[in-house]
Amino acid sequence: MKTQRPKLNAERMARLVEISRVLNATTNLSHLLSRIISEAAELTQAEAASILLLDPKTQQLHFKASSNEVPPEMADMAVSLDDSIAGAILTQNKPMYIKDVSKDPRWNQNVDDAIAFRTRSILGVPMHNVGQEPMGVLEALNKRGGGDFSVQDFETLSILADIAGVAVEQARLFTELQQANAELNELDQLKTDFIAIASHELRTPLSVILGYVSFLRDEAGPEMTAQFDNVLQAAVHLRTLIQDMLNLRYVDAGTTSLTRTRADLITLVRNMNLERDETAVAKEQTVHVNLPNDKLLVVVDEDVMEVIIGNLLNNAVKFTPRSGRIEIKVERQGREAWFRIKDSGIGVPEDQLERIFKRFYQVESPLRRQHEGMGLGLSIAKELVELHDGRIWAESSNKEGSEFIIALRLELPPTGLL
Template sequence: MFRSIRWKFITIYFLLVFIAMVIVGVFIIQQFEGYHLGVVSENLTRIARLNLLPNVEKIGDLDANRKEIQDIIGKASINEEIIVVNRNFKIIASSNDSLLDRNIVDIVDEQLITDGFLGQIAEKDSLIKNRDTVINVKNMVFPIKAANGDIQGVLYLRSDLSDIYATLRKSTIILTQATVLALLITVVLGFLIARSVTEPITDVTVKAAKMAKGDFDQVVEVKSDDEIGQLANMFNYLTEKLKDTLSEISSEKSKMETILNYMADGLIAVNLQGEVIHANPSARRMLSLSRDALIQEPYDDFIGELNKKLTLAYLDEHNPDWMGSEILRVNDSIYQANFAPFKDEKGDKAGIVMVLQDITERQKLDNMRKEFVANVSHELKTPLTSIKSYTETLLEGALENREMAEQFLRVINSEADRMARLVRDLLQLSSLDYKQVKWNKKDADLVQIVKNSVFKLDMTAKNKKQKMTLITSEDKMMGYFDSDRIEQVILNVLTNAIKYTPDGGEIKVFLERVDNQSIVRVRDNGIGIPKEDLPRLFERFYRVDKARSREMGGTGLGLSIAKQIIEAHEGRIWIESVYGEGTEVIIQLPLEEKACVMGI
């Protein structure tokens, strides 16, 4: 209960009022008691000095005039008890006849009588037991002097204080009742005051708790202009600022999460304990790991299998800066891992951030570039070597032998044609790459183009005792083509089929329409292509059997050119083959007329 500030307020108010009332009550009772006791003392002193002492001292010898002294006491007519004591401590006169001739020491305090005989006016409050009651009394003694100034006795006065103490008790009860009433009022007022103070604080506390749970639409009602009102105003101001800040943070977080989730590069963040604290989808895809695997498996375990130089243990020992770049190979992919540390608010390293970039295509293109340069060099070197060797032979005297000279010149001419074909193909590829080809697209009949291509190569096939057949149910198939380029592609495909089909083989050409698409299939029963070579067939200078291809006069660029021409017509070309059984080349071309002529 006392953990509540409301009850603390009430307790403090209660104690303050209680202490104040006790102090005031004790002070009043003490002052009241002192005042009344003082009044009694003054009355007794006045009675003694004005009425009794002068008359008693005027008589003279106390023992000899006992009767006269008793008469003086009887005439005093007061309620106080009066006793006259001689030097022998014997009572010679008293308002209470039962006390005559008794020793005063047996009745009152001896010290008090002694002080009287010493010439002092003394007083003392005491208690007298009267049957079943105890009475408070005030005792006073006054010295009785003789004519010569000697003290011949004492006058003892005793006043009943019962009424005074009864009044004091009544006053105490009244003050106690007033204190209780004041305390009750204090508790009620303290509760109301405490509630007026604590209700806004409780409201702020409740709404702050809701804010802690994520509900920031909290407004505290401002009921005053005091400190509590200022607290409410500051809470509302804080709420607005917090909402704005959190909204901005949420927006930035959303942007960052979107960027991280949809960025092509993989990103991994790891803390010092080797726990993956973030990994975007690209990183999980690159490493072929699920979200649970990344979170549960220690970073050093799975990254160490790929490249131990990226483990935290290795970096601690060999790379204190935790910055650098390494290559990761995962299955058939190659990734470049760039890493750097992230730091905490003190500037100490808190972990490592790694960005994974897929450089598979870049590496592949780099390899293709190197291979392309090597192939071009080789393709040019072979005919140039032949031309040079035959030319040198002719210059050394072979010209005199006409038959030999003609044979050498035919070889030189053939090699020059081979170089010309290579240069022509390279120039055509370059034009296609740099979109410099002038396309002569117009309405054309694909059936006629295919028939012309088959007709042109039919004799070549027959020379190898091959059977070439065109199979189609279409009489006409109009489309928007560059007829010469499409014919070049079909001739290239048919030429390859003739080259790589043994003598006596069969080549079938299928032409069909599927919706608004034309499908040309060139199928042979030749040597086929190994499965691992199929993805690279459209690469420049790529040959499955390099030596045999060169013997057959191929440059290795035909399919690359064919692919670019077909794609320029928004079509597709692909190859399906079973090694040792045959090959099928499929060309798909749209038949719809385009809104504009495409120029590359």
């Protein structure tokens, strides 16, 4: 005949339900363990309580919390599964009540000496994880008033141990997840730093190569021109790859942190020296920049704006044929500043003017395309413009090239001060 579990009174059941809610919402392991032993001691009317957790590597138990202060050296002390009361509770996976520990050969007096406490009796129950495997032991020590622990104390401590076991495993998983995320963030930062350093170190010597080869090509005779064209083509391709590396830093543009300052868009564009772009010079293209005399103040991250404009220029250079022309213009349109860049390239079909801003999208077939690149430049530009609360769009006749426009809100003086 199966023994029926004793019924817990309504007050104790309500308390256990509330404890379960609190424990499962706690992710700090040390706070969690402290709360468990506090509740265990109070619910069973014990003089003290303690928790020992199993180390899955060494298969030994370790004291992790006690209602008495646990010395640091005690937390490192291993408790064998073979010759200890807690070990027997865990390995046999059942509650045990030792009324007089002094008569049990498995009792270790050193524990009492370490915490300055005299243990007379132990009520111990195994703690289980989600898979119902024993993972630790919850102990209540000495019934207050010198009496015996009751059957209801057994039941209460067992329920609390199961609640605690799941909560402890959850807290451990949460901690491991935090550590894994921290490691991933560190690796991601290392990747970002590497890309930034590598691309910066590569761009400077490549600019020298492009400029010098362009000069030699102009000075060379007809028989050497084709050779220098091959070198220029390879250098331009390498510069495209470097720009793609830079763009990879902004693939998750939604998480990019902007450092916005009040800046003059005219000055920003002028300082970029877009007319002297090495790739455009190598392809014998003319870059004409038309800037007004008045200031156009905007609130932007200047470094990020340079990435945006650089991507648009690279796109224009890529799709403009040798000796073609690129027009850049900055103007005021109402309460906005517009940056416009128009190329004399192959143009974009009207039905693809929106799609070209999608990541990795290529107008040309990937198997037959003639222009290098990962298809990230325009998508990154769009995401970064939108982070500035701006707009970007493209216009094209599909015959006379394409034009890309960025619209940014002007930082205007208060009404009445104009």
